[in-house]
Amino acid sequence: MTPTRKKRALIVAALVAGIGTATAVAVVSMNENMMFFISPSDVLNEELPPDRQFRLGGLVVDDSIKHADEGLQVQFSVSDGGHQVPVVFNGILPDLFREGQGIVAHGYMRNGRFEAHEVLAKHDENYMPPEVQKALDKTGHNSGAGQ
């Protein structure tokens, strides 16, 4: 390399190092705010101010879904394996909503219940044909549905 090119290469390297460091610092310092949702354990361990809106994420607990006799209201519990939080929601649930499914609910805590105004289903990274799922169910293997 000629000296001019060497100099240019150094400038490019400095640019990469500078931008890389700046981004790394920004990303690390904003880590908490980059979280799309928080888990039930975080909700129970960290005292959140009331009326503070946030997103709660976790798995829908088996046999916890209760539909109201009238209207769209539905109640269910969300768990992260450790703790559970009851959720109430008034609205239309996404197609993928079911027991054991990962969901993200947006709302706030009130009287120990999470009142959601939006419930989103979180899809997992597993892709398989229905027959494979049936075969897995038969042999008693958990497919890992819902995370």
Next chain:
Amino acid sequence: MIWKTLKIWFHKLGSAPSFYRFARVVSPWLWFGFAVTAAYGLYLALYVVPPDYQQGDSARILYIHVPAAWQAMFIYLVMTILAIIALIWRIRLTEILAMSCAPIGAALTLVCLVTGSLWGKPMWGTWWEWDARLTSMLVLLFIYIGIMGLYAAFDDRRKGARIASVLIIAGAVNIPIIHFSVEWWNTLHQGATIKLTGESSMDPSMLPPLIWMVISTKLFFGAALLDRARNELLDQDRSKKWVARQVLETSS
């Protein structure tokens, strides 16, 4: 011997008329390859592959969404390498190639965002959420558009290319952020299904169309890049002698 021939060929390719002729011969083959692999890949994706156990037929959109997303990021990496070469060695052809990458990358990023949104509505229950993966992919689109705009803002094309190259290198930090966003943070977007290391969480019966579509997007990129670079070269050199000769040659 072979090495020497290759080296001479490579150096020759750097000259405008040689590249022009090379691109003109190669690009139709790449377009042909793209058409065949895309048609076969889409046939497999829509008719042969079984539906997903949870999502049903909606899962089939991944055969466009995932290859488009990968290709959009791959193009950025190619563009970054070209931009570094363009800044250090000042080879005009690499400047042209780097600048020709941006619109193709922007188009594929848009395809990725639109297909993802169409899938998100029935599956997640929303068209758009500001989670880390979706946001960083949107930022990629804006970076691509910014590169195109910066390049176009200068009357001196070579100067514009060098300044846009700096933006390309700076914007490259977004690529690892997109890739790792689903690991570093909680996101609505699911984690990686296909992993370079370790077991992929997709049934083997669903993989072939994905592989064909990935090949087809690579060929599309090659074909579109050669055509764009060829046109850019022709435009920049429109008053040069070799272009006049080329025009006479092809029209007779």
